[in-house]
Amino acid sequence: MRTKENKYDQLLNAAMAVIKETGFEKASVSQFVRRAGVAQGTFYLYFSSKKEIVPAIAERILSEQLLRIKKREKEAEQGEGLLRLLIEETFALTEEYRDLISFCYAGISLYYSFERWDEIYRPYYEWLIEQLKSLQEKGEVTSGMKTEYLANYTIGLIEHGAEAHYLSQAVQTDEKEAQEQLYYFVSRAVLL
Amino acid sequence: MRTKENKYDQLLNAAMAVIKETGFEKASVSQFVRRAGVAQGTFYLYFSSKKEIVPAIAERILSEQLLRIKKREKEAEQGEGLLRLLIEETFALTEEYRDLISFCYAGISLYYSFERWDEIYRPYYEWLIEQLKSLQEKGEVTSGMKTEYLANYTIGLIEHGAEAHYLSQAVQTDEKEAQEQLYYFVSRAVLL
Amino acid sequence: MRTKENKYDQLLNAAMAVIKETGFEKASVSQFVRRAGVAQGTFYLYFSSKKEIVPAIAERILSEQLLRIKKREKEAEQGEGLLRLLIEETFALTEEYRDLISFCYAGISLYYSFERWDEIYRPYYEWLIEQLKSLQEKGEVTSGMKTEYLANYTIGLIEHGAEAHYLSQAVQTDEKEAQEQLYYFVSRAVLL
Amino acid sequence: MRTKENKYDQLLNAAMAVIKETGFEKASVSQFVRRAGVAQGTFYLYFSSKKEIVPAIAERILSEQLLRIKKREKEAEQGEGLLRLLIEETFALTEEYRDLISFCYAGISLYYSFERWDEIYRPYYEWLIEQLKSLQEKGEVTSGMKTEYLANYTIGLIEHGAEAHYLSQAVQTDEKEAQEQLYYFVSRAVLL
DNA sequence: CATGAATGAGACTTCATTCAT
DNA sequence: CATGAATGAAGTCTCATTCAT
Numbered sequence: 001m002r003t004k005e006n007k008y009d010q011l012l013n014a015a016m017a018v019i020k021e022t023g024f025e026k027a028s029v030s031q032f033v034r035r036a037g038v039a040q041g042t043f044y045l046y047f048s049s050k051k052e053i054v055p056a057i058a059e060r061i062l063s064e065q066l067l068r069i070k071k072r073e074k075e076a077e078q079g080e081g082l083l084r085l086l087i088e089e090t091f092a093l094t095e096e097y098r099d100l101i102s103f104c105y106a107g108i109s110l111y112y113s114f115e116r117w118d119e120i121y122r123p124y125y126e127w128l129i130e131q132l133k134s135l136q137e138k139g140e141v142t143s144g145m146k147t148e149y150l151a152n153y154t155i156g157l158i159e160h161g162a163e164a165h166y167l168s169q170a171v172q173t174d175e176k177e178a179q180e181q182l183y184y185f186v187s188r189a190v191l192l
Numbered sequence: 193m194r195t196k197e198n199k200y201d202q203l204l205n206a207a208m209a210v211i212k213e214t215g216f217e218k219a220s221v222s223q224f225v226r227r228a229g230v231a232q233g234t235f236y237l238y239f240s241s242k243k244e245i246v247p248a249i250a251e252r253i254l255s256e257q258l259l260r261i262k263k264r265e266k267e268a269e270q271g272e273g274l275l276r277l278l279i280e281e282t283f284a285l286t287e288e289y290r291d292l293i294s295f296c297y298a299g300i301s302l303y304y305s306f307e308r309w310d311e312i313y314r315p316y317y318e319w320l321i322e323q324l325k326s327l328q329e330k331g332e333v334t335s336g337m338k339t340e341y342l343a344n345y346t347i348g349l350i351e352h353g354a355e356a357h358y359l360s361q362a363v364q365t366d367e368k369e370a371q372e373q374l375y376y377f378v379s380r381a382v383l384l
Numbered sequence: 385m386r387t388k389e390n391k392y393d394q395l396l397n398a399a400m401a402v403i404k405e406t407g408f409e410k411a412s413v414s415q416f417v418r419r420a421g422v423a424q425g426t427f428y429l430y431f432s433s434k435k436e437i438v439p440a441i442a443e444r445i446l447s448e449q450l451l452r453i454k455k456r457e458k459e460a461e462q463g464e465g466l467l468r469l470l471i472e473e474t475f476a477l478t479e480e481y482r483d484l485i486s487f488c489y490a491g492i493s494l495y496y497s498f499e500r501w502d503e504i505y506r507p508y509y510e511w512l513i514e515q516l517k518s519l520q521e522k523g524e525v526t527s528g529m530k531t532e533y534l535a536n537y538t539i540g541l542i543e544h545g546a547e548a549h550y551l552s553q554a555v556q557t558d559e560k561e562a563q564e565q566l567y568y569f570v571s572r573a574v575l576l
Numbered sequence: 577m578r579t580k581e582n583k584y585d586q587l588l589n590a591a592m593a594v595i596k597e598t599g600f601e602k603a604s605v606s607q608f609v610r611r612a613g614v615a616q617g618t619f620y621l622y623f624s625s626k627k628e629i630v631p632a633i634a635e636r637i638l639s640e641q642l643l644r645i646k647k648r649e650k651e652a653e654q655g656e657g658l659l660r661l662l663i664e665e666t667f668a669l670t671e672e673y674r675d676l677i678s679f680c681y682a683g684i685s686l687y688y689s690f691e692r693w694d695e696i697y698r699p700y701y702e703w704l705i706e707q708l709k710s711l712q713e714k715g716e717v718t719s720g721m722k723t724e725y726l727a728n729y730t731i732g733l734i735e736h737g738a739e740a741h742y743l744s745q746a747v748q749t750d751e752k753e754a755q756e757q758l759y760y761f762v763s764r765a766v767l768l
Numbered sequence: 769c770a771t772g773a774a775t776g777a778g779a780c781t782t783c784a785t786t787c788a789t
Numbered sequence: 790c791a792t793g794a795a796t797g798a799a800g801t802c803t804c805a806t807t808c809a810t
Contacts, residue, residue: 024302040796043781050781109298110295111217149373150377161348168306221805225772412782412784424792425793434785490683490685533758540732540736541732568720573762573764616801617777770810781801783797784796
């Protein structure tokens with residue numbers, strides 16, 4: 001079990017590093033295993049094919065995101081706190097993993113159905129839905145929408161904002177401003 | 193000239209059809225040319241490489257989108273009309289080209305920088321910015337944000353909503369509801 | 385000793401079952417061991433290499449054949465009885481092990497020299513030669529040929545007949561007819 | 577067309593030579609193309625996969641066989657002539673292509689159904705059936721069997737004899753004797 | 769402009785075998 | 790005796806691109 005965990009992680013970390021450096025197009029299984037220091041065949045003991053690396057990376061990143069968010073859960077007790085928290089952490093993560101994130105989008109929509117995406121996002125959604133419900137009860141958050149949609153649009157919007165900032169250069173300014181503008185927009189939609 | 197136009201279009205249409213049917217993974221230049229009824233080498237007379245097909249498709253779709261929107265430009269003279277217009281057309285287009293749209297995202301983020309994306313979106317953004325500015329003057333739209341951000345977030349949000357509806361099955365309900373929920377959310381953010 | 389016998393047989397039976405079901409192409413050592421319920425490495429405690437499974441199966445089948453024939457040895461005391469016996473048992477065995485038989489031919493001619501085949505067939509040949517000699521003395525079987533050739537051609541012919549019937553569909557009719565036609569042909573050649 | 581024929585033949589000849597020399601196990605497409613002097617991908621322009629080389633070789637050999645037999649067709653006008661002709665040519669071809677023949681058996685039964693075999697043999701069978709029918713009318717050949725079976729068993733038997741002589745060493749003597757013994761056996765079965 | 773046969777690099781994957789436990 | 794994770798060589802095949810016609 002320990003060993004298994006180790007090799008899997010070695011491989012996943014190696015893959016993430018390689019893709020970060022060389023981009024996805026040129027990333028090959030041989031590079032992953034060379035970097036991880038294992039044999040070619042070992043890769044296929046932990047991933048059924050090269051493609052399987054894609055959702056694995058996505059899961060890793062998103063679970064990291066959720067972890068960080070949950071660490072600051074107390075801040076989410078108020079509407080403003082929740083939104084600022086989501087924005088800050090989404091921006092931070094997007095900056096950190098910028099190359100991998102766009103690779104994951106590409107890879108998953110190329111190789112998998114969107115159901116795979118939903119699966120990966122589920123825990124994140126569920127957490128947010130809980131928060132929103134309790135804030136609706138407190139009268140801090142709009143009750144005019146179903147919570148599922150509210151959660152979905154909120155996450156989608158914040159991620160779009162972070163990506164627009166870090167991946168594209170469409171609106172190139174400082175992070176501060178981008179976050180402020182985004183907060184203004186989201187809070188109007190979500191908060192009462 | 194006529195011929196050139198024709199072959200280019202034949203090739204582009206063929207590529208779009210092939211990708212729609214067989215998915216991106218299996219789409220190959222040989223399929224494009226077979227479908228278009230031209231020789232293998234002919235492809236390279238009109239596209240410098242296979243990758244060039246990606247932004248070509250994206251441009252085709254987005255210019256179609258802009259065309260449709262401009263046809264209903266009068267409706268955009270009021271805030272509500274503008275948002276409903278954007279939502280309806282974005283949903284319609286996303287439904288029509290669902291596979292191609294995710295292919296374009298994937299392809300562009302794989303092969304190109306996001307600048308290429310911005311380039312393609314520019315005319316759309318510019319048109320929207322104009323509309324928003326004039327609605328801000330009329331006091332129908334929030335003035336608390338820079339119009340560039342407003343436009344960007346509005347488009348990003350509406351596209352997210354359409355994709356969440358048609359590509360993923362996360363929130364599976366009828367289109368009507370999805371559009372209503374989305375309108376509610378966006379209008380709170382954008383309109384006064 | 386018990387254990388060793390058991391594991392060897394488990395492995396051999398598993399291999400036979402796997403090859404029967406999935407064909408030779410996909411049959412792998414890992415399938416053999418999975419089916420046999422032993423570890424990967426255990427295979428190599430009983431077979432020096434994967435190839436060794438081939439003559440082992442061939443031997444198993446042919447010894448089974450000889451066993452069945454010897455059970456009916458009394459019938460072989462007359463020419464007609466001998467030939468009918470050979471035909472019936474060869475047909476029965478070919479039907480039962482049809483896939484394995486062609487696999488054995490293939491495997492042995494791929495991996496081994498034909499000497500290996502001869503070795504396997506030897507006991508069967510020797511038994512038949514004895515029978516034929518005694519029938520020659522009784523004047524029931526042609527004496528115009530060396531008994532070795534007679535035995536060889538007789539077996540070869542009968543096996544060809546059974547395989548033509550069960551493996552190929554060249555001549556597709558009922559078993560009865562095929563056996564009758566074959567008997568007619570062989571008996572003309574062999575009996576007086 | 578000329579070119580196509582040429583490359584196909586180059587490849588087929590190269591493959592036959594390589595298999596003859598190194599055996600089938602080690603024969604690889606890379607060797608085929610190196611020997612043929614063409615690029616790796618070119619192989620797949622003429623054969624859909626490596627396996628396709630197997631029936632191609634079988635067809636080549638059997639059509640050669642039929643060609644040679646038809647050259648001596650006049651001899652087939654009498655029963656004895658027909659059988660001697662078949663025996664001689666089968667022995668000659670088996671000697672010449674001994675390695676390839678066993679490879680073809682193995683390959684076809686491994687990768688293809690026996691129907692493929694029948695397909696390849698069909699012209700040969702049909703020719704023989706014609707001959708046998710006309711000899712039955714002349715009263716030179718037994719009429720107690722259906723001609724299809726007669727042809728099938730005759731060919732099967734003669735091929736078995738040739739293979740027993742050249743491939744196995746079970747009965748190792750001179751070719752002359754083997755042919756004589758075989759003729760004796762077959763003629764008893766077939767001729768009146 | 770158009771053709772399409774030919775190219776060839778290199779990616780993915782399989783699987784028999786080993787060996788430390 | 791038994792295990793099974795790890796190995797790594799080697800093979801098949803794909804496909805974007807070229808170029809002589």
